[in-house]
Amino acid sequence: MAHIVTFTRSTPDTAAKVWVAESGAVTWGDVATVVNPWDEYSLEETIAQAKAARGRSTALAIGGALHDDALKHSIALGINSAIRIEEPGADAGDSLVWTALAAGAINKLGDVDLAIFGKESVDVGSDQHMYQVARSLGWSMLSLVSKIIELDFATRSIKVERTVEAGKDIVTARLPAVLSVLKDINEPRYPNFLGIRKAAKAKIPVWSAADLGIELPAAATTALSYSNPPARDISTEIIAGADAAEKAALLASHLLAEKVL
Amino acid sequence: MTVFAWIETQGAYAQPSSWETLGGARALADALQTDLRAVIFGGDSGSAASDAGRYGADAVIVCACETMESQVAQLSSLVAERKPRAVVAAGSSRGRELMASAAFDTGSGLISDVFELRVEDGLIIGTRPVYAGKVLMDMRAETATTFLTLRPRAFPTPAKGAKSQVPIETVAAVDAPSSPLTTVETIAAEAGAISLTDASIIVSGGRGMANNPVAAPGTLSADEANIWRAQQGFAHILKPLAAVLGAAIGASRAAVDAGYIAYEHQVGQTGKVVSPDLYIACGISGAIQHQAGMRGSKIIVAINKDKNAPIFKLAHYGIVGDLYEIVPALTAALERKLS
Structure with missing residues (x-):
């Protein structure tokens, strides 16, 4: 049976204020988290493709209990099962450590054909771990996918459209593969009542590095410190004038004076 | 070393x-x-x-x-x-x-x-x-x-x-496994189009693009007419300004989700993060998710009918008014000054 895995995580609500507290830690107060915004599309694609292949889907999250919310949301949407991987003391903020846990979980599941990621994680602001998971597993990497054109688990082949700076590429590859998907790949569904009930009852299993049977690499990076960006010191000049032409002429003069044209 | x-x-x-x-x-x-x-x-x-x-x-x-x-x-x-x-x-x-x-x-x-x-x-x-x-x-x-x-x-x-x-x-190429990927077709981006992330000037349109006063074909439903008017606005109002400035065209998520313009143009949390020298936001209210994509712009200009739109708090220069009057006037004024 086809098996698609997707990775997700809980991130602060996109409208929330996030700042560095005096302790030096990043906080967003008591604002609720949401599913990482890019994961809405990878979750939808995972559910839709697994259903189309009469296969199954698993959502994985790496990190603390915070991420159970994203996993429960995944189940509410229609993902079949969810697992959280946490190794206390490990620095999962380092992408090589993260990758070891992610690849370890996929290997433990054993029968995975496809791993689908959202384009990036907005909290860590990166996509590097996706390429590294593909590398670690020795799987095909298809990034920035805007459409899955063909997916055939029997012949182990996939054909996608990728959107990159220079335009669009139509690419074929062998399964298993790692995909990262863009927002225009689908329209995410909303959870229904049954899904929400199922999610409320779900117990999320937690796997450690020992459960995966792996030894973690040393972290290759260290987050030294966090800081608040310098305040933007902006005084807005609202341009007044008798009519559109006068306002536009004034604005044009200001822009020339700013030397940005 | x-x-x-x-x-x-x-x-x-x-x-x-x-x-x-x-x-x-x-x-x-x-x-x-x-x-x-x-x-x-x-x-x-x-x-x-x-x-x-x-x-x-x-x-x-x-x-x-x-x-x-x-x-x-x-x-x-x-x-x-x-x-x-x-x-x-x-x-x-x-x-x-x-x-x-x-x-x-x-x-x-x-x-x-x-x-x-x-x-x-x-x-x-x-x-x-x-x-x-x-x-x-x-x-x-x-x-x-x-x-x-x-x-x-x-x-x-x-x-x-x-x-x-x-x-x-x-240096001689090392032995590498053959590529697991095969590119079967490449569709080049629009010729001459400037990539958003590399652009030094961006002209961006939002929900307000639907307020185009031009009459839509009578065969369209109300929703289709809105989309048509907004698309016309991008093509015939924003594009000429972008052409004068050598700018790329951006858009808010609202404009993309409403079907006014393709997703490649979206600036913001689930679009592109840009940092041009000049960002001109036309009919964009400035939701925090949009700000996440353009906050790093050097000079921000907001053109919006609603004087309370959050985008004005972020903008260096603002014009409260109808973009369909202001933008063509701005295009004409810049054409005169830059020629």
Whole structure:
């Protein structure tokens, strides 16, 4: 049976204020988290493709209990099962450590054909771990996918459209593969009542590095410190004038004076 | 000791963002008191290699390897053999994949999306945005080589020097597994279109684009008529302004989701993050998710009917008014002043 895995995580609500507290830690107060915004599309694609292949889907999250919310949301949407991987003391903020846990979980599941990621994680602001998971597993990497054109688990082949700076590429590859998907790949569904009930009852299993049977690499990076960006010191000049032409002429003069044209 | 800068090429030419990379890598090499080598993968690297010298490289390494798979193998082999202190690349889609993959293969630390670089006690520290730019993080690699991807437009393009003779070393391609991917078709982006992340000026449209006073064909439903009017607005009101300024066209998520313009143009949390010198927001209210994509712009102009729109709090210059009156007048005024 086809098996698609997707990775997700809980991130602060996109409208929330996030700042560095005096302790030096990043906080967003008591604002609720949401599913990482890019994961809405990878979750939808995972559910839709697994259903189309009469296969199954698993959502994985790496990190603390915070991420159970994203996993429960995944189940509410229609993902079949969810697992959280946490190794206390490990620095999962380092992408090589993260990758070891992610690849370890996929290997433990054993029968995975496809791993689908959202384009990036907005909290860590990166996509590097996706390429590294593909590398670690020795799987095909298809990034920035805007459409899955063909997916055939029997012949182990996939054909996608990728959107990159220079335009669009139509690419074929062998399964298993790692995909990262863009927002225009689908329209995410909303959870229904049954899904929400199922999610409320779900117990999320937690796997450690020992459960995966792996030894973690040393972290290759260290987050030294966090800081608040310098305040933007902006005084807005609202341009007044008798009519559109006068306002536009004034604005044009200001822009020339700013030397940005 | 050396620093590598990866020069991204398209045919025989370097991508302009590669010179930003070379500038950032030059400053890093100077701070580390080491030399700087441009690394160019691809078949014909003639003009890119000599240009790399003019933009500040001390030497150039070229290798004819075309696929991502072979470039990753080549870069990993060069890193293992020559142990550069840093490998620097533009944070383009190819740059991100190449750096992450080679960092994995060599067991090195990667700091991505860096917009500031410094050296403290001989150690490389990169500053990068996290939480959609709401917080900044200083990061250090613990490995002999630090891989870095640079945020587009964060590092200035160095001045192009006089023609100089820098040594060009051609290395033989290492054995790499054949590419697991086959490209069956390539559809080039619109000719002459400027990429949003590299643009120095962006003209962007939002929900307000639907207030186009032009009459829609009577055969359309009310919703279709709205979409049609907004599309006409992008094509005939924003595009002429963008043409005068040499600007790229951006859009808010509201405009994209409503079908006014293709997703490639979306600026914001689930679109592109841009940092042009000038960002002109037309009929965009300025939701926080949009701000996440354009807060780094140097000068922000807001044109909006609603004087309470949040975008005005972020803008250096604002005009409260109908974009369908203001933008054509602005296009005409700039045409006069710039000609």
